Structures are given as C-alpha cells and as structure tokens.
Amino acid sequence: EIVMTQSPATLSVSPGERATLSCRASQSVSSNLAWYQQKPGQAPRLLIYGASTRATGIPARFSGSGSGTEFTLTISSLQSEDFAVYYCQQYNTWPPITFGQGTRLEIK
Amino acid sequence: QVQLVQSGAEVKKPGSSVRVSCKASGGTFNTHTISWVRQAPGQGLEWMARIIPILGIANYAQKFQGRVTITADKSTSTAYMELGSLRSGDTAVYFCASLTQSGFIDSWGQGTLVTVSS
Numbered sequence: 665e666i667v668m669t670q671s672p673a674t675l676s677v678s679p680g681e682r683a684t685l686s687c688r689a690s691q692s693v694s695s696n697l698a699w700y701q702q703k704p705g706q707a708p709r710l711l712i713y714g715a716s717t718r719a720t721g722i723p724a725r726f727s728g729s730g731s732g733t734e735f736t737l738t739i740s741s742l743q744s745e746d747f748a749v750y751y752c753q754q755y756n757t758w759p760p761i762t763f764g765q766g767t768r769l770e771i772k
Numbered sequence: 773q774v775q776l777v778q779s780g781a782e783v784k785k786p787g788s789s790v791r792v793s794c795k796a797s798g799g800t801f802n803t804h805t806i807s808w809v810r811q812a813p814g815q816g817l818e819w820m821a822r823i824i825p826i827l828g829i830a831n832y833a834q835k836f837q838g839r840v841t842i843t844a845d846k847s848t849s850t851a852y853m854e855l856g857s858l859r860s861g862d863t864a865v866y867f868c869a870s871l872t873q874s875g876f877i878d879s880w881g882q883g884t885l886v887t888v889s890s
Contacts, residue, residue: 698876700817707867707880708817719878751817755875759831761807763817 666690666754670764676772679742685767687735687752696756699728699737702766703748711750712737739769747771774799774870776881783887789856792884794868796849799879802826805871806851808842810864811883822871823851858888 667690677683687697695715700708710719712728715735725740739746752764779793794806807822823830825844832840836855844851851868866886870879 696875700877707883708877709880710876710878713872713874713876753817753876758875759819759822760833761819761871761875763819765816 665760666693666757666762668752668754668762668764670750670752670767672767673765674768674770676770677742678772679744681742681772683739683742683746683769685737685739685750685769687730687737687764689733689735689754692732693754693756695731696754697728697730697735698753698755699726700751700753701746701748702751708751742769744771774804774879776868776870776879778866778868778881778884781885781887783889784858786859786888786890788858789854790858790886791852791854792866792868792886794851794853794881796851796870799870802846805873806842806844807869807871807877808840808853809867809869809877811867812861812864815864820866821853825851855886858886860888862886863888 669688671686697715699712702708716728727738729736749766749768751766774796775798777795782790784790808820810818821832821842823842823844830842841854865883867883868881869877
C-alpha cells in the first residue's frame with residue numbers, strides 16, 4: 665500500500681497571499697495524483713487530477729505540480745472561501761486508493 | 773457526471789450491523805466504480821471498498837475484510853454498504869463516491885453519519 669504524507673498539518677496564511685501545500689508518496693505514483701478540498705460538514709470536492717489538471721469549474725488560482733513522489737498544490741491568492749482542509753490521493757496503484765492525512769488551511 | 777444521494781443518519785448498538793444506501797442518477801451507473809470512504813470525527817479520509825456494478829466485482833481494504841460487504845443493484849442504480857460487528861470506533865461519516873476509470877473521485881454522496889453507541 666502506498667502511503668501518502670502531507671505537510672504541514674496546519675498552514676496559516678493571510679487572505680490574498682499564496683499558499684503552498686505538499687504531498688509525498690512512499691513510492692512513485694507517476695502523475696496519478698488528485699487533490700480535494702473539504703469544508704466543514706461537506707463532502708470533499710475534486711480540485712486537481714493528473715497532478716496538474718484542474719477539475720471542471722475550479723478557479724485558475726488553484727494549481728498542481730509534481731510527479732513521482734513529490735507534489736504541490738498552490739493557491740495563488742487566497743480567498744475567504746479557500747480556507748478548508750485539503751487532501752491528496754494517489755490512484756497509481758489501486759485498490760486501495762490512499763489519501764494523505766490532510767492539511768488544514770486556516771486564516772492567519 | 774453522476775449524482776449520488778445517500779440514506780439518512782443511523783444510530784446503532786455495538787455488535788450490530790448497519791446498511792447504508794447510495795442512489796446514483798444523472799449518469800450511467802454501470803460504467804462507474806463506486807467506492808465507500810469513511811471519515812471519523814475530526815479525522816481524515818479512509819478508503820473502505822469499491823464495486824464495479826456492471827461486473828459485480830468488489831474489493832475491500834484489508835482493514836475491513838470480513839466485516840464489510842458492498843453490493844450494487846443495477847435495476848435501481850443503487851449501491852449498498854453493510855458494516856457488521858460495529859464498535860464505537862466505527863462512528864464516522866460514510867461517503868459513497870464515484871471513481872473515474874483512472875481512479876480519482878469525481879463525485880461524492882452527501883455522507884451518512886453512523887453513530888455507534890450503547
């Protein structure tokens with residue numbers, strides 16, 4: 665099973681600033697990496713798949729990069745609605761699909 | 773894109789079983805893979821199982837082997853997850869989710885809270 669590790673656990677950023685979230689895989693997952701956003705009381709929402717392709721309707725301020733074992737989600741200019749928990753998920757070798765433990769993005 | 777609607781919250785006694793349903797609409801149920809993912813209070817996402825409705829093939833996370841059964845009724849486009857031998861640690865929100873052929877999730881149900889308490 666591929667283990668996904670996200671860092672940091674919590675990230676404090678001011679609105680309008682850039683946020684950079686990291687995700688590391690225990691072995692190569694090629695570009696088979698997705699990012700999700702989850703707000704309290706809601707189901708997760710797909711942001712990025714294929715490591716860098718934005719899902720339908722996702723604003724351009726969200727971008728993903730990386731391949732192999734190191735991945736990054738960048739939010740270029742934080743809006744109030746972006747403060748949430750973010751999860752990465754590998755789908756290179758599945759089942760099982762595996763998630764990172766999440767990064768909580770909070771207002772500084 | 774398929775829409776998924778789950779059954780309502782449940783309260784169960786330790787040792788009992790729970791069955792959660794997930795009805796799909798707006799897409800072709802048989803071409804999707806349906807997975808179940810759970811989230812304990814304040815915790816992350818944990819993949820439990822998946823089923824390919826058109827084939828009836830199911831796979832389970834090792835942690836849940838023997839305790840969870842997922843099925844799919846093609847005639848009603850509904851998937852089911854049954855978890856047995858419930859314990860307090862199973863208290864969680866259970867999501868059904870539609871996986872693309874690649875393996876990422878493009879649609880989620882609203883979640884079903886299962887509370888296990890004596």
